[in-house]
Amino acid sequence: MLSPERFLSDLHALRQFGAQGTGVVRPAYSDPDIEARDWLAQRMSAAGLTPRFDAMGNLFGLAEGPSLLLGSHSDSQPAGGWLDGALGVVAALEVARAARETGGPAISVVSFQDEEGRFGVTTGSAVWSGGLSLVEADALRDHNGVLLSDARHAFGERVGGEVDPAQFTGFIELHIEQGPTLDACDEQIGVVCDIVGIRDRVVTLRGQQNHAGTTPMALRRDAFQGLSAFNTALNDRLRNVVTRQSVWTIGHVSISPNASSIVPGEVRFSMQWRDGDAARLDRMQQVIEAVLSEIVQDMGLEVELGPLLGLDPVAMDPRLRARLEAGAEAVAPGKWRMMPSGALHDATNVARRMPVAMLFVPSINGISHAFEEDTREADLVAGLRVLAHAAGVQG
Numbered sequence: 553m554l555s556p557e558r559f560l561s562d563l564h565a566l567r568q569f570g571a572q573g574t575g576v577v578r579p580a581y582s583d584p585d586i587e588a589r590d591w592l593a594q595r596m597s598a599a600g601l602t603p604r605f606d607a608m609g610n611l612f613g614l615a616e617g618p619s620l621l622l623g624s625h626s627d628s629q630p631a632g633g634w635l636d637g638a639l640g641v642v643a644a645l646e647v648a649r650a651a652r653e654t655g656g657p658a659i660s661v662v663s664f665q666d667e668e669g670r671f672g673v674t675t676g677s678a679v680w681s682g683g684l685s686l687v688e689a690d691a692l693r694d695h696n697g698v699l700l701s702d703a704r705h706a707f708g709e710r711v712g713g714e715v716d717p718a719q720f721t722g723f724i725e726l727h728i729e730q731g732p733t734l735d736a737c738d739e740q741i742g743v744v745c746d747i748v749g750i751r752d753r754v755v756t757l758r759g760q761q762n763h764a765g766t767t768p769m770a771l772r773r774d775a776f777q778g779l780s781a782f783n784t785a786l787n788d789r790l791r792n793v794v795t796r797q798s799v800w801t802i803g804h805v806s807i808s809p810n811a812s813s814i815v816p817g818e819v820r821f822s823m824q825w826r827d828g829d830a831a832r833l834d835r836m837q838q839v840i841e842a843v844l845s846e847i848v849q850d851m852g853l854e855v856e857l858g859p860l861l862g863l864d865p866v867a868m869d870p871r872l873r874a875r876l877e878a879g880a881e882a883v884a885p886g887k888w889r890m891m892p893s894g895a896l897h898d899a900t901n902v903a904r905r906m907p908v909a910m911l912f913v914p915s916i917n918g919i920s921h922a923f924e925e926d927t928r929e930a931d932l933v934a935g936l937r938v939l940a941h942a943a944g945v946q947g
C-alpha cells in the first residue's frame with residue numbers, strides 16, 4: 553500500500569545529506585551528493601528494484617521488463633532547498649515500492665545527475681537522452697574550472713552499463729512549483745502543460761587592470777563598469793522584445809583580480825534567459841549580443857562569448873497529462889489547475905525519448921533555490937497520491 557508516512561520519513565532522511573540550516577548544499581558530484589545516491593541505491597534495492605549508475609552518475613532503480621519511469625534529481629543548487637528534485641525522487645520510490653507490494657504495474661525510478669547545472673543545463677538527463685554526447689559533456693567546466701570528466705570519476709566502480717531508454721513507456725516527474733501561483737491561489741496541484749526554454753552562456757569582458765588611485769576615470773578600461781553598463785542597457789533594450797513570462801538573469805559574477813585598489817581587468821558572468829517561445833529566445837539573444845558589442849566598442853573592452861547552452865520549450869504528452877488531470881480531480885477536486893513550468897526540468901530532455909508529463913505541488917510563498925524553500929505536508933502527500941493515481945498504483 554502507498555504509505556505517506558514511509559514517504560515522508562524517506563524524504564527527511566534524504567534531507568540529512570548536505571543539510572545546512574533548513575536547506576541543503578548537495579551539488580552534483582560533491583561528497584553529500586554521492587552519499588545521498590548510495591543511500592538511494594540501498595532504498596531502491598530494499599524496494600525490490602535493481603540499482604544502476606550510468607557513466608554520468610544518473611541513478612536508476614530498475615523494474616524488470618518494460619516499465620513506467622518516475623523520478624527527478626537529488627543534486628541541489630550550491631545553496632538549495634530540501635525539496636527541489638528530492639521530492640520527485642522519493643515520491644517515485646514510494647510509488648514503485650507500493651506497486652511491487654500490491655502487484656501493480658512495473659515502475660522504475662531515476663535520480664538524474666547535475667540537474668542543477670553545476671556543469672551545464674540539466675547535464676545528466678541531457679547525456680542520457682542523447683541531447684549531449686558524453687565527450688561534449690566531459691569538456692564542460694564548473695565556475696571553479698573543474699572539468700566534468702574529472703568530477704564524474706568520483707563514482708568510480710559504482711558505474712554499471714548504460715540504461716536503455718527504450719525499456720521505459722513514459723516518464724512522470726513530480727516537483728515543487730518553485731513559484732507563487734498555487735500557494736497564492738490556495739490550490740494543491742498543478743498539472744504542467746509546457747516547460748519553458750532556456751539559453752545560458754558565460755560572457756567574459758576584458759579591459760586593462762590598473763591602479764585605482766592613479767588611473768584617471770577617462771582613461772580606464774574597467775571590465776566591471778562594462779558589465780554594469782551592459783546590464784542597465786540590456787534591461788532597457790529587451791523591453792520591446794519580451795513578455796511578462798520572459799526572464800533573464802546575471803546570477804554568477806567573477807571579477808578579476810577582485811581587489812579594492814585595482815581597476816578590474818576582467819569580469820566573467822553567467823547570462824541566462826528563459827521564455828516559452830523559442831523564437832523569442834532567439835530575439836533576446838540578438839539583443840544581448842548587440843548590446844554587448846556596443847558596450848565593448850564604447851568602453852574599449854573586449855568580449856568573449858562562451859558556448860551557448862540551452863533547451864527549447866517542450867509540451868507535455870496529452871495522454872499522460874490526462875492521467876494526471878484525472879488524479880488531480882480525484883485527490884484535490886476543484887483545487888488544481890493546468891499551468892506552464894517557468895523552471896527547467898529533466899522532463900525536457902527525457903521528452904526526446906518517450907512521452908513525458910509533470911505535476912507540481914505548491915511552494916510556500918513561492919520561494920525556491922533558497923534555504924527557506926518548503927511545502928506543507930498535506931500538499932506533499934497530495935502530490936504523491938496524484939502521482940500514484942497517474943501511474944495506476946493503488947493509493
Ligand code: HGY
Binds near residue numbers: 667668669895896897
Ligand atoms: O534552474 C532551473 O530551472 C532548474 O531548477 N534547474
Ligand code: MN
Binds near residue numbers: 625
Ligand atoms: Mn529541480
Ligand code: MN
Binds near residue numbers: 921
Ligand atoms: Mn532547481
